[in-house]
Amino acid sequence: MKNIVITGSTRGIGFSMATEFLRAGCNVTLSSRGEAIAASIRKELSPFEGKYIYVPCDVREKENLQKLWDTSVVQWGEIDIWINNAGQNTTRVFSWETDGTCTENIIKTNLIGMIYGSQIAATGMLKQGHGAIYSMEGLGSNNMVQPKTILYGTTKHALTYFMRGLAKELEGTNVIAGRLSPGMVLTDFITKTPDGKRSEVFSDEKFRKTFNILADKPETVAKYFVPRILKNLKNDAQIAWLTNRKAAWRFMTAGFRKDRLI
Helix, strand or coil: CCEEEECCCCCHHHHHHHHHHHHCCCEEEEEECCCCCCHHHHHHCHHHCCCEEEEECCCCCHHHHHHHHHHHHHHHCCCCEEEECCCCCCCCCCHHHCCHHHHHHHHHHHHHHHHHHHHHHHHHHHHHCCEEEEEECCCCCCCCCCCCCHHHHHHHHHHHHHHHHHHHHCCCCCEEEEEEECCCECCHHHHECCCCCECHHHHCHHHHHHHHHHCECHHHHHHHHHHHHHHCCCCCCEEECCCHHHHHHHHHCHHHCCCCCC
């Protein structure tokens, strides 16, 4: 049994991972910006009463992340795994057309929040003598440049560099750092704009075709991630779902697949 903290874990892949950890017998701290979790989520988690807590956390504020750590330690005694999952997407416009508020939110959430979370987790885990820190990669981590998403891609490119550097800094300790690479996942990042409107990707035939070939539901990816996270002892590990080989196979067999996500 391990104690897990996941930022941004009331929806999407964060929530799917939280559920899989609970099924695996772990204790889990869920978090998001909301003051409380929705009744629908509480109902879904009802089989795991006593095995999870919810802590409101805006990762843009370091004090919030420290409270997330402290509250979790009080509840569980120690933290074995910390996952920086909280993320912010962007409207699909050119970088110079992105307003200042959106630009700041992407950088503060995806990059600064991830760094703050890693700093707090590393400090606490070094004191307790063990632990693992993971951050969620995304478009940009693999150097791919996609127009109208480069602000998001910039944060993910920097995230990969930071996590590889953190792993190097943690060498020789009992704390490890790694990365989770989910590939393309059907979440609000795809279906909605930051203001909650229907995303324009639905009208992009080329994107829809590629997405339906490569993408998966968050619960599918979570079921792959969680057992590997729990077993991993390697520092600087990248746990990747959509490998190049898997992507190539999907393109080759695309004509035989009937399932469509969007």
